[in-house]
Amino acid sequence: METKCWSVDNDVDSEKNYPQIVEASQLLKEGEVIAFPTETVYGLGANAMSDAAVSKIFAAKGRPADNPLIVHISNMGQLELLTRDIPETAARLMAQFWPGPLTLILKKKPDAVSSLTTAGLDTVAVRMPDHPVALALIDAAGVPVAAPSANKSGKPSPTSASHVLADLDGLIAGVVDGGPTGVGVESTVLDCTAKVPVILRPGGLSKEDIERVIEHVEQDPALKHSEAAPKSPGMKYRHYAPSAPLFLADGDKEWIQELIDQKRDSGLKVGVLAPEESASFYNADAVAVCGSRADLKSVAHSLYHALRSFEEKNLDIIYAEVYPVQGVGAAIMNRLEKAAAHRKITKGKN
Ligand code: TXA
Ligand code: MG
Numbered sequence: 349m350e351t352k353c354w355s356v357d358n359d360v361d362s363e364k365n366y367p368q369i370v371e372a373s374q375l376l377k378e379g380e381v382i383a384f385p386t387e388t389v390y391g392l393g394a395n396a397m398s399d400a401a402v403s404k405i406f407a408a409k410g411r412p413a414d415n416p417l418i419v420h421i422s423n424m425g426q427l428e429l430l431t432r433d434i435p436e437t438a439a440r441l442m443a444q445f446w447p448g449p450l451t452l453i454l455k456k457k458p459d460a461v462s463s464l465t466t467a468g469l470d471t472v473a474v475r476m477p478d479h480p481v482a483l484a485l486i487d488a489a490g491v492p493v494a495a496p497s498a499n500k501s502g503k504p505s506p507t508s509a510s511h512v513l514a515d516l517d518g519l520i521a522g523v524v525d526g527g528p529t530g531v532g533v534e535s536t537v538l539d540c541t542a543k544v545p546v547i548l549r550p551g552g553l554s555k556e557d558i559e560r561v562i563e564h565v566e567q568d569p570a571l572k573h574s575e576a577a578p579k580s581p582g583m584k585y586r587h588y589a590p591s592a593p594l595f596l597a598d599g600d601k602e603w604i605q606e607l608i609d610q611k612r613d614s615g616l617k618v619g620v621l622a623p624e625e626s627a628s629f630y631n632a633d634a635v636a637v638c639g640s641r642a643d644l645k646s647v648a649h650s651l652y653h654a655l656r657s658f659e660e661k662n663l664d665i666i667y668a669e670v671y672p673v674q675g676v677g678a679a680i681m682n683r684l685e686k687a688a689a690h691r692k693i694t695k696g697k698n
Contacts, residue, residue: 349518349519349520349521350518351513351516351517351518351519351520351521351522351523352371352372352521352522352523353509353513353522353523353525354368354369354371354372354522354523354524354525355368355525356368356369356481356524356525356526357526358385358479358480358481358526358527359480360480360481360484360526361480361484362422362480362483362484362487365488366484368524369481369484369485369488369524370488372384372485372488372522372524373485373488373489373490375521375522376393376394376395376401376485376489376491376493377395377489377490377491379394379395379398379400379401379404380394380401380404380520380521380522381393381394381401381404381405381408381520381521382394382485382520382521382522382523382524383498383506383509383512383516383520383522383523383524384481384482384485384495384523384524384526385479385481385482385509385524385525385526385527385529386420386477386478386479386482386495386529387447387448387449387477387478387479387482387529387530387531387552388449388477388505388529388530388531388532388533388534388535388551388552389497389498389505389506389507389529389531389532389533389534389652390497390498390505390506390507390508390509390511390512390523390529391418391420391477391482391493391495391496391497391498392405392408392409392495392496392497392498392512392516392520393405393420393485393486393489393493393494393495394493394494394495395489395491395493395494396417396419396461396462396465396491396492396493396494397461397462397491397492398462399462399463399464401462402417402462402464402465402494403464404520405417405494405495405496406464407519408516408519408520409496409499409500409501409516410500410501410502411496411501412501412585413464413467414467414581415467415496415581415582415585416465416466416467416469416473416581416582417465417466417467417473417494417495417496418451418473418474418475418494418495418496418535418537419461419465419472419473419474419475419492419493419494420474420475420476420477420482420486420492420493420494420495421474421475421476421486421492421493422476422482422483422484422486422487423476423487424442426492427474429457429460429492430454430456430457430460430461430472430474430492431454431455431456431457431460431472431474432455432457433454433455434454435454435540437540437545437562438452438454438540438545440561440562441538441540441545441558441561441562442476444561445553445557445558445561446475446476446478447476447477447478447479447483448476448477448478448535448552448553449475449478449531449534449535449536449551449552449553450475450535450536450538450551450552450553450558451473451474451475451535451536451537451538451551452473452474452475452538452540453471453472453473453537453538453539453540453541453548454471454472454474454540454541455470455471455472455541456469456470456471456472457472460472461492461494462494465494467581471539471541473537474492475535479526479529481524481526485524497534498511498512498515498516498520498523499511499512499515499516500515500516501585502585502589503515503588503589503656504588504589504590504651504652504655504656504683504687505533505534505588505652506652507528507529507532507649507650507652507653508525508527508528508529508653509523509524509525509526509527511652511653511656514656514659528653530649531552531645531648531649531676532552532648532649532650532651532652532653533551533552533648533651533652533676533679533680533683534549534551534552534679535549535551535552535553536549536550536551536552536553536554536555536558536679537549537551537580538558538565539568539579539580544564544565544566545558545562545564545565545566546565546566546567546568546579547565547566547567547568547571548568548578548579548580548583549580549582549583549682550567550571550678550679550682551679552648552676552679554674554675554676554678554679555567555678556674556675568580568583570583571583571682588652588655588683588684588686588687589655589686589687589689590655590656590658590659590663590666590687591658591659591663592619592658592663592664592665592666593664593665593666593688593689593691594621594665594666594667594668594684594687594688594689594691595665595666595667595668595688595691595692595693596667596668596670596684596685596688596691596692596693597667597668597669597670597692597693598670598692598693598694598695599693599694599695599696600695601622601626601629601630601669603695604620604630604667604669605629605630605631607667607693608620608630608631608632608667609631611664611665612632612633616664616665617633617634617661617662617663617664617665618632618633618634618663618664618665618666618667619632619633619634619635619636619658619661619663619665619666619667620632620634620635620636620666620667620668620669621636621638621654621655621658621666621667621668621669622635622636622637622638622668622669623637623638623639623640623641623647623669624637624639624640624641625640625641625642626641626669633661633663634657634658634661634663636654636655636657636658637650637654638650638651638653638654639651641671644671644672644674644675644676644677644680645675645676647671647676647677647680648676648679648680651680651683651684655687668684668687668688670684670692671684
């Protein structure tokens with residue numbers, strides 16, 4: 349299949365008809381899958397109501413069928429198609445943070461969307477993305493759009509159209525190129541079906557921000573203990589991983605350089621993922637810079653691009669610095685821990 353690519357300014361006015369968006373939305377309506385930018389990462393969209401369309405998402409990504417998709421909406425009217433049950437806390441969060449990087453798990457209205465979208469669960473994940481291209485595309489399609497991140501399963505999520513094409517060229521009908529995404533990590537997934545909402549996946553909206561609006565919020569215990577079964581099906585899979593094994597290195601840069609030197613002395617090719625404060629210090633086969641430690645949002649913004657930059661460098665091992673688990677740092681460390689399959693070396697401990 350030929351994958352079409354349409355370029356659009358990321359400040360499109362959703363009231364106007366852009367020919368690229370009209371064409372992309374037409375294909376969505378016809379049951380094709382189309383990748384598009386959101387404020388977090390690129391999504392791979394299909395009509396959430398259609399079994400045939402949604403099954404193409406799973407096929408293109410190589411995604412396990414037990415991993416449900418997030419349904420993207422562009423207006424509150426579409427919410428009524430999906431759920432009848434909006435707890436008061438969820439309503440407050442929507443009012444405060446939508447459009448934005450917050451996905452809410454709500455009770456699903458019977459027959460609301462394709463059962464493939466929800467992997468047969470009686471709940472549905474919903475979010476309203478904060479990106480004019482995403483909103484214009486969903487509006488033009490006129491249906492809720494099921495969309496996981498537009499990467500091959502297991503790879504880092506795409507933060508640019510070129511990442512999407514690297515994984516899915518020839519496998520999908522098209523990609524709308526709205527430039528690089530802003531947030532850089534996926535949305536926060538919050539289960540609102542329990543009395544106290546539970547964070548199933550830390551993401552672009554921090555726990556601290558959520559706590560400013562609702563008093564109590566918990567975290568899925570599986571986020572702390574890798575042996576606990578996660579409530580969000582997708583969280584059990586290895587993810588975000590470059591081809592070479594990644595190790596988290598918790599220590600100062602001089603100690604990390606010693607780790608690198610030892611491996612290089614034994615003939616291995618070594619990569620390192622570091623923020624701009626220390627990147628130029630390292631001597632390695634590949635150094636990927638991801639933002640500034642002084643601004644964790646900048647680290648989130650460039651994390652996946654940095655991880656992808658190791659591809660095709662033929663590395664044997666990659667070391668990554670660690671970050672404080674505060675604000676968006678919780679999402680950064682969650683993704684890095686998964687990319688590392690929880691392999692961590694701590695100075696003075698190993
Ligand atoms: O920022 C984002 O959330 C991006 C953009 C494209 O919107 N999307 C994204 O989708 O990251 P995906 O499929 O890569 O991750 C969705 C996560 C998975 O961990 C999935 O298991 C979980 O949400 N999820 C979806 N529906 C669920 C449900 N009903 N109950 C629990 N977890 C659910
Ligand atoms: Mg994903």
